[in-house]
Amino acid sequence: MKAANYLYINLSDQRVKAFPIKQGALKKYLGGKILAAKLLYDLLPVGIDPLSEKSILIVNTGPMNNTGAPSSSRFNMTFKNVLTGGIASSNCGGQFGVMLKKAGVDGLIITGRAATPCSMAILDGEVIFQDATPLWGLDAEAVQEVFPKAFGKLVIGPAGENMVRYACAVSGERVAGRCGAGAVMGSKNLKALVAYGSKHTEVDNPEKYDAYVKKWVAFLKNHPLTGKALGLYGSAGLVNTANASSVLPTRNFNQGNWEKADDISGETLAETLLVRNSGCISCPIRCERRVKVNNKEVKGPEFETLGLFGSNIENNDLQLINDINYEADILGMDTISLAGTMAFAMELYEKGLADFRLRFGKTDNLIDVIRKIAHREKPYDELADGSMRLSEKYGGSDYAIHAKGLELASYEPRKSVGMGLGYATSNRGGCHLNGGYLALMESIGVMSVGQTNSEGKPELTVFLQNAMESASAAGFCLFTLQTMLPSVLFKLGPGHPLTGVAGKAMIASRPVLGHIWPLMPKALPFHSMFLLPHAKAVELAMGIPMTTGQFLEIGERGYNIERLFNLREGLTKEKDNLPKRLTDELQDPDDPNSRVDIKKMMPIYYTIRGWDENGVPTEKNLKRLGLTNDLRQI
Amino acid sequence: MAFTITENCIGCMACSKKCPVMAIDGEKKKMHIINEKRCVACGVCQRICPKGAVLDSVGSAGERLPKSQWPKPKVNQSLCSACGICMDVCIFEAIKISYPKFNGDLKVFAYLDEPEHCVGCSQCEKMCPLQAIKMEVG
Structure with a gap:
């Protein structure tokens, strides 16, 4: 394992310094979001405005990018969250990460602000700045066409330029969507980052590594979820299951199902508008939808976009959702936060608090409004700041659907209460993935650990959050974790008694999962294709011992660093919460458990995490994770 | 590892057009240069050079080959x-x-x-x- 080659770039004076990351740090923090969280904790002074000159944007890769491992093209962007003020890490499957590594660079730490719009090319390790004034104003698709096709690109659209708080960064057709990565690039006058090179990433043990990758790809291809369902229906295939389990947000999270859900489902998409499926580089799962917009083949919507621009605003026009998805991508906006904010504006009108000419079920002006938000045209500039800020001005905070300021994804948590706990505790705000994605085991998967009971949910949430943290930091797509649900369950089907037993067994594992963390990494001294195949791949690629337990401990370390960052920025215990609609109002009046009982689950969650009653990591916990002397403000 | 171009180069640009990693730079009728950081030693430039002006990492000029081969x-x-x-x-x-x-x-x-x-x-x-x-x- 070699030291990682990071570059520290100040855009104000265009100075570039080498910033090598030693082997010891890579062993402890892997790369990607965990290493970036540590760097941001060390380098960013407290209380800096995320859109100011002094703020820092880290774009980095993980050890597995460019090694040929399945679904390993994901790169990371870490910065101070534009919506929440805490930490932000945004993940993207575009070509930029792989190309950055091919250019011989593992990560970029970008600070300062260019005096005029600029673009930055990283070619074979050299940084070249160029004036981007002629590119300013171009949409994310047009600006990428300016650069050679082979280059890896990471650009912003007009929304990023105008610092819409949920602007995304775009690489190819994939986006680093959440938390406002595009706004941070825009605030730095950085229109485009491009990279090209031809370096191959050497792994420690090529022979064994290749054999393992082959085995893993075969495992993914043979699993009913990653080998079939995701290829056929993509994440869009979740619409009908979510609707049946009452977790499909409807009318701004008023309800969990919608009678017209099938109109916007993955099955309907596959039968009518789908051209084919596709995937990010290196991915055998290929969940991406390809659809037509204005007769051009483009990327189709994910489940989150379908739910939030479909049922949540009562729109059953599937082609319109495809159009909106494309429009939001080229303007450079996160569809989750954008749709969440628009649904909240619709409810503000219904409650008589504000009128942005947005109505549930009215679809003719949606694209027009989206364009106005991206360009911050009045009065829609207020929507460009997200639903939390909108509720601070107009009221309605009980039904402004966000956590810490980041809008929730398309899973209605009152019938998936562990997902609710995940949303509330997620370090980057209301995110399903950073929150642990327990919905997969509660409401939308083949087996269920129970939808509305809180037993076992904190334990499972901590486990999944840590596992996803490590896998993400290594450079893997989180869909590679879905094989954790054994394929035999899919063969038996959701109604089979054994599937029910599997769910109960998972809850019964609660005492183990609740006490296992202080014993990590020794607790799980093995490798398993079924549990976390990533650990073995990391071991063979990096040439360091990496058991399942060690891999999970790195994830836990990452989650704690992010938590410390949030606490330092004032996101304390009170912010680990959800809007009252989800915690106090029942989704089903006949079911007293159909709400997210945060007060019950949170103390257990804190205890398992090794945090005190205020959600602050204890000294003992930090010492165990080796963070006591390692984190410091530089 | 990297290949190099000798003074026999006539600047016909054949190699720069066919380089799979865009590692060869040069103007028409002027000597071309291989970017050693990017060269992947694939040998395409050697196969295409009409003047045998490309040397591999051990200094051998290699052989020009017709496209069919x-x-x-x-x-x-x-x-x-x-x-x-x-x-x-x-x-x-x-x-x-x-x-x-x-x-x-x-x-x-x-x-x-x-x-x-x-x-x-x-x-x-x-x-x-x-x-x-x-x-x-x-």
Whole structure:
């Protein structure tokens, strides 16, 4: 394992310094979001405005990018969250990460602000700045066409330029969507980052590594979820299951199902508008939808976009959702936060608090409004700041659907209460993935650990959050974790008694999962294709011992660093919460458990995490994770 | 590792047009230069140079070959997972992932779509994580 080659770039004076990351740090923090969280904790002074000159944007890769491992093209962007003020890490499957590594660079730490719009090319390790004034104003698709096709690109659209708080960064057709990565690039006058090179990433043990990758790809291809369902229906295939389990947000999270859900489902998409499926580089799962917009083949919507621009605003026009998805991508906006904010504006009108000419079920002006938000045209500039800020001005905070300021994804948590706990505790705000994605085991998967009971949910949430943290930091797509649900369950089907037993067994594992963390990494001294195949791949690629337990401990370390960052920025215990609609109002009046009982689950969650009653990591916990002397403000 | 261009170069630009990693720079009728940081030593420039002006890493000039004798990728469809690494690495867009034959067809794979564009650089073979690509002549 070699030291990682990071570059520290100040855009104000265009100075570039080498910033090598030693082997010891890579062993402890892997790369990607965990290493970036540590760097941001060390380098960013407290209380800096995320859109100011002094703020820092880290774009980095993980050890597995460019090694040929399945679904390993994901790169990371870490910065101070534009919506929440805490930490932000945004993940993207575009070509930029792989190309950055091919250019011989593992990560970029970008600070300062260019005096005029600029673009930055990283070619074979050299940084070249160029004036981007002629590119300013171009949409994310047009600006990428300016650069050679082979280059890896990471650009912003007009929304990023105008610092819409949920602007995304775009690489190819994939986006680093959440938390406002595009706004941070825009605030730095950085229109485009491009990279090209031809370096191959050497792994420690090529022979064994290749054999393992082959085995893993075969495992993914043979699993009913990653080998079939995701290829056929993509994440869009979740619409009908979510609707049946009452977790499909409807009318701004008023309800969990919608009678017209099938109109916007993955099955309907596959039968009518789908051209084919596709995937990010290196991915055998290929969940991406390809659809037509204005007769051009483009990327189709994910489940989150379908739910939030479909049922949540009562729109059953599937082609319109495809159009909106494309429009939001080229303007450079996160569809989750954008749709969440628009649904909240619709409810503000219904409650008589504000009128942005947005109505549930009215679809003719949606694209027009989206364009106005991206360009911050009045009065829609207020929507460009997200639903939390909108509720601070107009009221309605009980039904402004966000956590810490980041809008929730398309899973209605009152019938998936562990997902609710995940949303509330997620370090980057209301995110399903950073929150642990327990919905997969509660409401939308083949087996269920129970939808509305809180037993076992904190334990499972901590486990999944840590596992996803490590896998993400290594450079893997989180869909590679879905094989954790054994394929035999899919063969038996959701109604089979054994599937029910599997769910109960998972809850019964609660005492183990609740006490296992202080014993990590020794607790799980093995490798398993079924549990976390990533650990073995990391071991063979990096040439360091990496058991399942060690891999999970790195994830836990990452989650704690992010938590410390949030606490330092004032996101304390009170912010680990959800809007009252989800915690106090029942989704089903006949079911007293159909709400997210945060007060019950949170103390257990804190205890398992090794945090005190205020959600602050204890000294003992930090010492165990080796963070006591390692984190410091530089 | 990197290849170099000698003074025999006449600046015909053939090598710079066919370099699979855009490593060769130069103006028409002027001597070209290989960017050693980027060169992947694939030998395409040697095969195409009319003047034998390209030397490999040990100083050998290699041999000019007609296009018919350039190796081409052969994809083992049963091994290929359609992950697209080969397609991404090919700047000539010679290799593509096949279209599904029917609605819901998941058995797609990489194939040589534009044999005329292929320069036989073998980057796709090198990058394929499943060793599903072998370079063959003819």
